[in-house]
Amino acid sequence: MSEEVHPFEGYLRGGMIPHIWCDGCGNGIILNCFVHAIDDLKMDIDKIVVVSGIGCIGRLSGYTNTDSYHTTHGRAIAFATGVKLANSDLTVTVISGDGDLFAIGGNHFIHAARRNVDIKVICANNFNYGMTGGQYGPTTPLNAWTTTTPYGNIEHPFNLVHLAAASGAVFVARWTTLHVRRLVESIKKMLQKEGFSFIEVITPCPEIYGRRNKMATGIEMMNWFKKAADIQNNSDPAKAEITSEKIVLGEFIDIEKPTYDHLLSEMISKVQKKMEGGGGQG
Amino acid sequence: MAQKDRTVLTGKHFMEGDVASAEGAIAAGCRFFAGYPITPATEVAERMAQRLPEVGGIYIQMEDEISSMAAVIGASYAGVKSMTATSGPGFSLMQENIGLAVMTETPCVIVNVMRGGPSTGQPTKPAQQDVMQAKWGSHGDYEIIALAPNSVQEMFDLTIEAFNLSEIYRIPVIVLGDEIVGHMYERVTIPSKEAIKIVSRKEPQVPPEKYAPFKPDKDLVPPMATFGQGYHFYATGLTHDETGRPQTDSAEEQKKLIQRLCDKIRKNVDRIIKVEKVMLEDANVAVISYGITSRAALSAVRKARQEGIKAGLLRIVTVWPFPDKYVAGIAKQTRALVVPEMNYGQLVREVERAAKETPVKFLPKLGEEPHKPVEILDALRRVHK
Amino acid sequence: MSSPQPKPEEEIRIGVYVCHCGLNIAGSVDCEEVAKYASTLPHVVLAKDNRYTCSDQGQELIKKDIKEHKLNRVVVASCSPRLHEPTFRRACEEAGLNKYLFEMANIREHCSWVHLYEKEKTTEKAKDLVKMAVAKAALLQQQEEAVVPIIRKALVIGGGVAGIQAALDMADTGYKVYLVEREPSIGGRMAQIDKTFPTMDCSICILAPKMSDAGRHPNIELLTNSEVKEVKGYIGNFKVKVLKKPRYVTKDCSACGDCAKECLATTPNEFDVGLATRHAIYTPFAQAVPSTYIIDRNICLNKDNIITCDKCIKACEIKAIDFDMKPETIELEVGTIIVATGADVYDPASLVEYGYTKYPNVITSLEFERLINAGGPSGGHLIRPSDMQIPKTVAFIQCVGSRNEKGGRPYCSNVCCMNTIKDSLLIKEHWPTTKIYAFYLDIRAFGKGFEDLYKRAKKEGVTFIRGLPADIVEDRKTHNLWLIGENTLQKELYKINVGMVILSIGIEPQKDSEVIQRLFTLSKTSDGFFMEAHPKLRPVDTPTGGVFLAGCAESPKDIKDSVTQASAAAARASILMSQGKVTVEAITPKVIDEKCQVCGLCVRVCPFNAIIANKEMKKTDIIEAACAGCGTCGAECPYEALTMRHFTDEQIYAQIDAATEEDANKKIVAFCCNWCSYAGADFAGVSRMQYPPNVRIIRTMCSGRVAPKFVERAFAKGAAAVLVSGCHIGDCHYINANIQTQKRVEKLWKKMERLGLNKDRLQLAWISAAEGEKFASKIKEMQDVVSKVTKEEIEKSKTMAKEKAG
Amino acid sequence: MPVRIWRKPLDTDKVKVPEGEVHIIKSRCKGCGFCIEFCPKEMLETSEEFNERGIHPPKVKDKSVCALCSFCEAVCPDFAIYSVKKECKDGC
Helix, strand or coil: CCCCCCCCCHHHHCCCCCCCCCCCEEEEEEHHHHHHHHHHCCCCCCEEEEEEECCHHHHHHHHEEEEEEEEECCHHHHHHHHHHHHCCCCCEEEEEHHHHHHCCCCHHHHHHHHHCCEEEEEEECCCCEECCCECCCCCCCCCECCEEEEECCCCCCEEEHHHHHHHHHCCCEEECCCCCCHHHHHHHHHHHHCCHHHHHHCCCCCCCCCHHHHHCCHHHHHHHHHHHHECCCCCCCCCCCCCCCCCCEEEEEEECCCCHHHHHHHHHHHHHHHHHHCCCCC | CCCCCCCCEEEEEEHHHHHHHHHHHHHHHEEEEECCCCCCCCHHHHHHHHHHHHCCCCCCCCCCHHHHHHHHHHHHCCCCCCEEEEHHHHHHHHHHHHHHHHCCCCEEEEEEEEEEEECCCEEEEEEECCCCHHHHHHCCCCCCCCCCCCCCCHHHHHHHHHHHHHHHHEEEEEEEHHHHHCCEEEEEEEEEHCCCCCCCCCCCCCCCHHHCCCCCCCCCCCCCCCCCCCCCCEEECCCCCCCCCCCCCHHHHHHHHHHHHHHHHHHHHHHHHCEEEEEECCCCEEEEEEHHHHHHHHHHHHHHHHCCCCCEEEEEEECCCCCHHHHHHHHHCCCCCEEECCCCCCCCHHHHHHHHHCCEEECCCCCCCCCCCHHHHHHHHEEEE | CCCCCCCCCCCEEEEEEECCCCCCCCCCCCCCHHHHHHHHCCEEEEEEEEEECCCHHHHHHHHHHHHCCCCCEEEEECCHHHHHHHHHHHHHCCCCCCCCHCCCCCHHHHHCCCCCCCHHHHHHEEEEEHHHHHHHHHHCEEEEEEEEEEECCCEECCHHHHHHHHHHHHHCCCEEEECCCCCCCCCCCHCCCECCHHHHHHHHHHHHHHHHHHHHHHCEEECCEEEEEECCCCCCEEECCCCCCCCCCCCCCCCCCCCHCCCCCCCECHHCCCEEEEEEECCCCCCCCCCEEEEECCCCCCCCCCCCCHHHHHCCCCCCCCCCCCEEEEEECCEEEEEEEEEECCCHHHCHCEEECCEEHHHHHHHHHHHHHCCCCEEEEEEECCCCCCCCCCEEEECCCCCCCCECCCCCCCCCCHHHHHHHHHHHHHHCCCCCEEEECCCCCCCCCCCHHHHHHHHCCCEEECCEEEECCCCCCCEEEEEEEEEEECCCEEEEECCCEEEEECCEEEHHHHHHHCCCCEECCCCEECCCCCCCCEEEEEECCCCCCHCHHHHHHHCCHHHHHHHHHHHHHHHHHHHHHEEEECCEECCCCCCCCCCCHHHHCCCCCEEEECCCCCEEEEEEEEEEECCCHHHHHHCCCCEECCCCCCHHHHHHHHHHHHHHHEEEEEECCCCCHHHHHHHHHCCCCCCCCCEEEEEEECHHHHHHHHHHHHHCCCCCCCEECCCCCCCCCCCHHHHHHHHHHHHHHHHHHHCCHHHEEEEEECCCCCCHHHHHHHHHHHHHHHHCCHHHHHHHHHHHHHHCCC | CCHHHHHHHCCCCCCCCCEEEEECCHHCCCCCCCCHHHCCCCCECCCCCCCCCCCCCEEEEECCCCCCCCCHHHCCCCCCCCEEECCCCCCC
């Protein structure tokens, strides 16, 4: 066959593919879905900024042919906040991992959600720290095996969608890398929505997490997603459990709330109006 | 009625150092401030919170100093001159992202109103204990620029200077104030807008497809594109080549990048460094000082002259990069040097290094008040014999 | 709540009326003698016989006597109480006598009609029956009926033309109607048909407006793609669970069809009987109501919860597609229910001689409807599937799956003759030169305008040949068909070659009709269609109060009859709802607190959860409205603490005693439940099935009422045999009360074995209302037992009652 | 309406469902096998050949028909497979 050109080639940074991710890893699917959504919406790629933190998925910002920034560990949301406030025309997306966003970066997540800064956060949840070789993290299931839980995990994991909802996110969804169509639709919703939006994507990490937990291949992990998936749109995220038998998926929250950016510019214009007619010096 | 321009409050003011610094920032074109309350720098944030909206700028109080520094970098990449202000503990938290700013060559300003440390130390007491941290605080090899104001007026002037330098060299610039200059009230003269020199970062002169975000010009500084302009560029804290692509294995690229990041400062020291020379022409003893200490040093030198001692003062304004050349020069012509610092010996090491054989008398000061002129005078008398 | 009982000292004054019913009774019963005999019975103050007691004069006479002779009990010996009890009860009430003080002796269905040829025995039996009635009457007490409110909402099951009509009628009357249809659209079979006979107007053209009316009606809530899963409650107060299966397309769907254009999966379209293709996302037909599309997940590429293909989602501008839709169970509260679940068509593949599915050019009449329909797969061209050519000659074959014992469908499907006549005229209309044969057994053109249509067909040159083909052989090359058979008029063989054969397939009950049957405790005819409460006088009622029938679910019928029946059912339901309340027969139990030990046995056997045993309060309570009066609790109670009103132990004992007073050793005492076996016995009478006259039937509402002690009483009195009879298991009109009957009879059998008694003397038979035959033969069969019973056995069994049950 | 459906619909030839054509960028494939595992038409299988990274990329089974759902394209982590509408010859 002649030179094959993938339809999404234009959305990928030249010379960066193949990416660094393992075979069976779902990060590439998340990247695929993300550009898929942008393509569906025919968005102005110039106005899209992709920010990522540290970890396997952190490399994603390098693969999208957008303005991208690869920040320090856990700080992607804080950086993105600066970008978005400095130029509200930009669509600022943070795509990072569960450890990056919810362990070292947890504080930034809840505060950005609380402020309702208009940034879009996609979390690739692979249940462990992949890049460093598979240590347990804030989403590692109880009793799961990782290099730092050689006797099984004794920490309770976060329910990310519940955390996001409780922190004030206006759009909250959870899918897996197998539910790509729904994921793309949710990303599209998120990209068009104003306010702090969050999508958790459960993604297979067979090399690092799976093989230690009786799922040595991506296919095995994807089939687990298939078997366990229980789609409950608009249900209570507090009840959105993740167990070996059941993974509750869906769009849980979709509400309207004035964004920080909006209130900020309102405040600024109010102040400036007051300034007309001149206030005293400093 | 047309809106009064509130960007530069031209005129004479009696104001606090922190406030002056804020005014300097706004005059310099800073339109983004992200910070976290901390004594004795809080007043900078308070002033910014009040003033930025007036000039269409953005003030945001973040959840900590880590995120403050991150947001400042983000805003800068979005094309807005940005800063934060803090003190010791917060400055420590910022170090990692200061390193990121260095690595991604991000113009931004950090005002560090120094207080007594280590740890929580003495929040309301002055100190000069972060001088070395300013240079070496973040991990890895890098150069940085730090300025030390010694008056409220300089809190204004040097903050502007800091922004200009950061824009020219794409590097974070630190204003090393201290609790005294920060909280002291003095008269400040704010010149007319026109009289204030403002510099902005170089923009790319090539179309997006030709743009390499980290490809330097002759001055070793790469032009900086802004998010949203269609350049689709990528910046990473990883070692990267001129196109911004990660180069995590290539020794070649590591060498190339780190050398340039340092050389763009080292090769421009003459353009960057500022010092103040007082009665040095015939001096055979000299005080080398910076920040608030230099005010006591100056009166000590004057008194010494009255006593017939040929004393002079080299006041360091640009703490980093360190003005080796000037110190070495003074060292050659003098018998001894006196270095008063509000710490237990930091910048004095740099002085000793530069002074070679010339003896250096160090005057430490911890807690309580800053040096009294007489303490420095005594030192001059002693080294003069 | 029953009003003050007649004071004990009050003298009981019974009037007896023996009806001749023309010669229906008088033909084989000496009514005069029966009346004379009656006058000798205790408490009887007058006994008369007259020609038609049910006539106005007859009723007037009763009223007059009640007043003049101060009658406080009335017994009429005539037909089945299932027929005229209401009539006489009304008469009594008009004369100021509580209707529960009236009793009937069924000397027609159970006597004169079934023993036509042995007048003395018949007369003797009639006397016995009157004696039993009088005995019971003496113990009757007046009752007040409880009033149950009726929810003014109706449920219609089935969205065919019958269901639609019924729903519209009730909705227009002002009642909220839930119309449940299991298919994605309402319309039913009529929507598939091209033209209707005899008027030949376009079927969908006249149906579509009704469909959209039903869809738009403010009082009608359409529940398509839905099935009734559970029914609880009773007349006026049904609680119904409906399972609404997901369409995967929301109501927002504008039916633009863009999705189907993109859809990648296809399958033959059921609506066109597989002659056309549809996509996985589709609307069954152009006029479908609701017009909302639906996704067939069986062929859709998206399995489980994974959306592999999102073509339709992308194609849908208004975002109406939702693969996450889940089945929902909707709970309805309705007062009345109309069952219009329709029928299936016969699958002729089983009649191998006709070669359906073997020969391409043999089609069914349903396929024909789609082919001849302008909107159909062939654009209205009657083409042969083999070569898409219009046939020069066609043959219709009638009674395919009807009137055919071999095919297991003995009945006439009612519409096929006229349908074929209609179809033949349609062909003639489009292709006049076509040669048409119609092979039939009999042409049944009984309806209004039918005969004219038949004549027209003959005039148009359609050849009607009596005698169905014995075999069809295909010409391999041309795919033409040879029909071989005998013309039974000419008494000669025929071998005719045609281009196409149309099998006029019959109508059969829905394959899963027993689901509905169970849900509503309906009964079925032997043909498998639902049975009406009375074939003539209550043709749309079912034995279950508040539930009515319409359309082909009741029997094969054409559109006109379906619509007529639907309107009738709607009217019957509306009457209940307009009254807003219904009185429940005062046949519910009363608790005698002194005797009740609150053991809870009654609670366990009650099919309606209508009893609450409150151990703390030491009290058992009956929920009157929920109780249907089966009496199985009364039969179960070991302490005789429950009195079944109007069917008290004493009253039944009295009937047993009266029945066994003379020649007990030759008699069969039969306990028959009101709904099935008593009606079955009536049916035997109506069909004049003869059986031995020595059976004495005692009517109970349910066989569950038959307490072992009744059986033992009958034996104690020397009865030769006892028959306990009720509805088939699963058909019980009291859900499952007859399960208790079975247990009790089995206990009795064990006991009889222990006592060395011949078990055959006690028999248990499940006899439906349609099984008159079965009833008759049962009695014949038991007659042999009776003839063999010895004196000793009789004596031995008299002790049975004294023995404790095992 | 459970009526026996057995004939080939008369419009079978008229109703054209688009046919897909799968393209595989072998060099990019890392062999996760998702496309093979989750193709609703089960029309893909591992090939015999190796790509430069020593992986057997997928290939289309003989005579199998792509429904053009393009799920393989959507679920591929490596942008190594995509499907396009097959250009149909007989001017359909």
